[in-house]
Amino acid sequence: MSNIKLHCFAQSGNAYKVALFLEMAGLGWEPVPVDFFNKATQGAEFRAKLNPLGEVPVMERDGRLFTQSGAILTRLADETGLFAGRDADERYEILQWLLFDNHKFTSFYATLRFLLAFAKTGETPVTENLRGRVKAAYKLVDAHLATRSFMVGERPTIADLSMAGYVYYPEETGVDWSAYPHLSAWRDRIAALPGWKHPYDVMPGHPLSA
Amino acid sequence: MSNIKLHCFAQSGNAYKVALFLEMAGLGWEPVPVDFFNKATQGAEFRAKLNPLGEVPVMERDGRLFTQSGAILTRLADETGLFAGRDADERYEILQWLLFDNHKFTSFYATLRFLLAFAKTGETPVTENLRGRVKAAYKLVDAHLATRSFMVGERPTIADLSMAGYVYYPEETGVDWSAYPHLSAWRDRIAALPGWKHPYDVMPGHPLSA
Numbered sequence: 001m002s003n004i005k006l007h008c009f010a011q012s013g014n015a016y017k018v019a020l021f022l023e024m025a026g027l028g029w030e031p032v033p034v035d036f037f038n039k040a041t042q043g044a045e046f047r048a049k050l051n052p053l054g055e056v057p058v059m060e061r062d063g064r065l066f067t068q069s070g071a072i073l074t075r076l077a078d079e080t081g082l083f084a085g086r087d088a089d090e091r092y093e094i095l096q097w098l099l100f101d102n103h104k105f106t107s108f109y110a111t112l113r114f115l116l117a118f119a120k121t122g123e124t125p126v127t128e129n130l131r132g133r134v135k136a137a138y139k140l141v142d143a144h145l146a147t148r149s150f151m152v153g154e155r156p157t158i159a160d161l162s163m164a165g166y167v168y169y170p171e172e173t174g175v176d177w178s179a180y181p182h183l184s185a186w187r188d189r190i191a192a193l194p195g196w197k198h199p200y201d202v203m204p205g206h207p208l209s210a
Numbered sequence: 211m212s213n214i215k216l217h218c219f220a221q222s223g224n225a226y227k228v229a230l231f232l233e234m235a236g237l238g239w240e241p242v243p244v245d246f247f248n249k250a251t252q253g254a255e256f257r258a259k260l261n262p263l264g265e266v267p268v269m270e271r272d273g274r275l276f277t278q279s280g281a282i283l284t285r286l287a288d289e290t291g292l293f294a295g296r297d298a299d300e301r302y303e304i305l306q307w308l309l310f311d312n313h314k315f316t317s318f319y320a321t322l323r324f325l326l327a328f329a330k331t332g333e334t335p336v337t338e339n340l341r342g343r344v345k346a347a348y349k350l351v352d353a354h355l356a357t358r359s360f361m362v363g364e365r366p367t368i369a370d371l372s373m374a375g376y377v378y379y380p381e382e383t384g385v386d387w388s389a390y391p392h393l394s395a396w397r398d399r400i401a402a403l404p405g406w407k408h409p410y411d412v413m414p415g416h417p418l419s420a
Contacts, residue, residue, distance in 0.1 A: 053310065053350055068306040075302055092285055095305075096278040100263065102313040125335040140263055 004029040007050060007058040009036045010206035011118070013110055013165035015057035016199040017069040018076075020161050023202060024195035025082045032060070033204040037118070069165070070098040073158040083158045093152045097159035105141060106165050108133040109173070117171035131174055138180050145182035149189060156193060164190050168198055214239040217260060217268040219246045220416035221328070223320055223375035225267035226409040227279040228286075230371050233412060234405035235292045242270070243414040247328070279375070280308040283368040293368045303362045307369035315351060316375050318343040319383070327381035341384055348390050355392035359399060366403060374400050378408055 004022060008015030008031050022029040034040050034056050041054045050058045051067045059066040066072050074095070077084035085091035101107075112130040115121045141163070144151070151159040167187045177184050190196065200206040214232065218225030218241050232239040244250050244266050251264045260268045261277045269276040276282050284305070287294035295301035311317075322340040325331045351373070354361070361369040377397045387394050400406065410416040 052353065066302075068309050070309045071302050071306040074305060078298075088288075092276075092281050095284060096281040099278050099280045099309065099312045102309045103317055107313055107317070126339045129336045143262065 003062055005032050005060040006030070006203075007032045007034050007060065008056050008203045009034045010200050010203040011169075011208075012036065012056050012203070013106065013169065013199065014055070014069045015203060017162050017165040018057045018059060018072050019199070019202050020164065020196070021073055021076055021083060021158065023197050024161070024193060025076070025080060026195060027080075031202075031204050036205075037208060070102055070162060073162055074098070077158045083156060083161060085157060086153060090153050090157075094157050094159045097151050098162050100137075101159075101162045101165075104133065104137040105163055108137060109166050109175070112175075113166065113169065113171055113173050116173055123174075127174075134173075134175055135179075138175070138183055142180040142183040145186045150186070156190065160186075160190055213272055215242050215270040216240070216413075217242045217244050217270065218266050218413045219244045220410050220413040221379075221418075222246065222266050222413070223316065223379065223409065224265070224279045225413060227372050227375040228267045228269060228282050229409070229412050230374065230406070231283055231286055231293060231368065233407050234371070234403060235286070235290060236405060237290075241412075241414050246415075247418060280312055280372060283372055284308070287368045293366060293371060295367060296363065300363050300367075304367050304369045307361050308372050310347075311369075311372045311375070314343065314347040315373055318347060319376050319385070322385075323376065323379060323381055323383050326383055333384075337384075344383075344385055345389075348385070348393055352390040352393040355396045360396070366400065370396075370400055 004027060006015065006019055006022065006029055008019060019029075019031070034046075036056070040046055041051075041056060047054050050065060053067065055067065057067070057069055057072065059072050066075065073083075076082070077094075085094050108130050112127055112134055115124075115127050115130070121127065148154065150156050151163065164187070168191070177187075214237060216225065216229055216232065216239055218229060229239075229241070244256075246266070250256055251261075251266060257264050260275060263277065265277065267277070267279055267282065269282050276285065283293075286292070295304050318340050322337055322344055325334075325337050325340070331337065358364065360366050361373065374397070378401070387397075
């Protein structure tokens with residue numbers, strides 16, 4: 001499994017989910033920078049050539065394109081056996097967390113961070129609403145991790161890598177991590193795994209040029 | 211595959227996704243009403259006994275509990291071969307749409323409808339923001355369906371059943387379906403399939419008592 005390119009940018013935690021798998025699995029890969037902040041993903045060319053949904057990550061392998069971080073992670077886990085479920089029940093349990101991550105855990109946080117740190121909307125009813133949803137999602141995961149080291153099966157899986165997408169970014173969002181001690185410990189546990197790298201060290205485009 | 215109970219309520223399109231599979235697959239099942247509007251899913255008993263995440267659907271089968279509509283649909287499709295992908299690539303493509311549905315297609319619309327029709331917040335910056343996101347998601351799916359009858363592989367799959375979760379509800383949300391002709395045609399196409407039923411006819415609790 002060689003010749004992997006990942007269309008990505010440093011600030012995208014959704015791209016980081018895949019980058020982190022590729023790094024931790026020791027697969028060779030090469031980032032292809034996407035100029036998100038100049039609206040590259042919204043352009044007709046990106047949509048026509050890479051992803052009609054206008055999103056990163058796009059993984060390119062032997063000329064084929066793969067999109068949606070959760071689907072890419074599932075495919076890579078299935079193919080390599082790495083960070084995969086050990087049986088059908090574990091695979092469905094991983095799928096549950098991938099869905100929860102896309103629905104609530106990553107989704108609300110990523111939007112909150114985008115609005116505050118990049119769109120610079122300041123505090124608005126929308127950011128306040130999102131922060132409430134982030135806190136509810138974090139609280140659920142914190143409770144889940146109170147009795148477990150990793151999300152599924154006491155070893156790191158793609159459920160963890162997916163949910164780790166946005167947890168290392170430093171931008172201020174008004175979410176106090178000290179309120180989630182088990183989630184915080186899990187975040188440190190993932191960062192201590194072999195091959196882990198920070199998103200700003202593994203994908204291109206940080207810091208943003210003025 | 212008998213003895214299926216589905217903890218649900220009529221207004222939950224996420225529960226409807228599973229109810230619709232069970233109906234269209236001709237599997238016998240029995241609804242168990244959940245009193246969502248009196249906060250049943252937020253209570254300690256529901257979380258302890260049925261789902262720590264405080265969500266429906268919860269499918270109960272031979273004493274085992276299954277949660278997350280996308281994971282339940284995947285399991286049911288895998289087990290029965292109904293509404294399933296025909297090969298690995300179709301299964302990953304279905305997974306992409308399940309993730310997109312949970313992230314953007316169902317998610318934003320369900321929240322918009324909840325706020326306007328049930329929480330009755332009236333128009334706010336939050337509903338306006340959500341409606342913009344709904345329209346963006348609907349536009350993408352409308353374009354996808356311009357050249358296809360169903361989401362994946364020219365036959366109905368669980369990707370369609372998942373995305374159909376909230377499209378039949380009558381409550382006013384300020385989203386004009388006439389702007390999405392291919393999506394509208396797809397919605398009619400699903401409703402014409404054998405075994406299809408409207409969510410308010412298949413799950414308990416409609417209309418809400420005053």
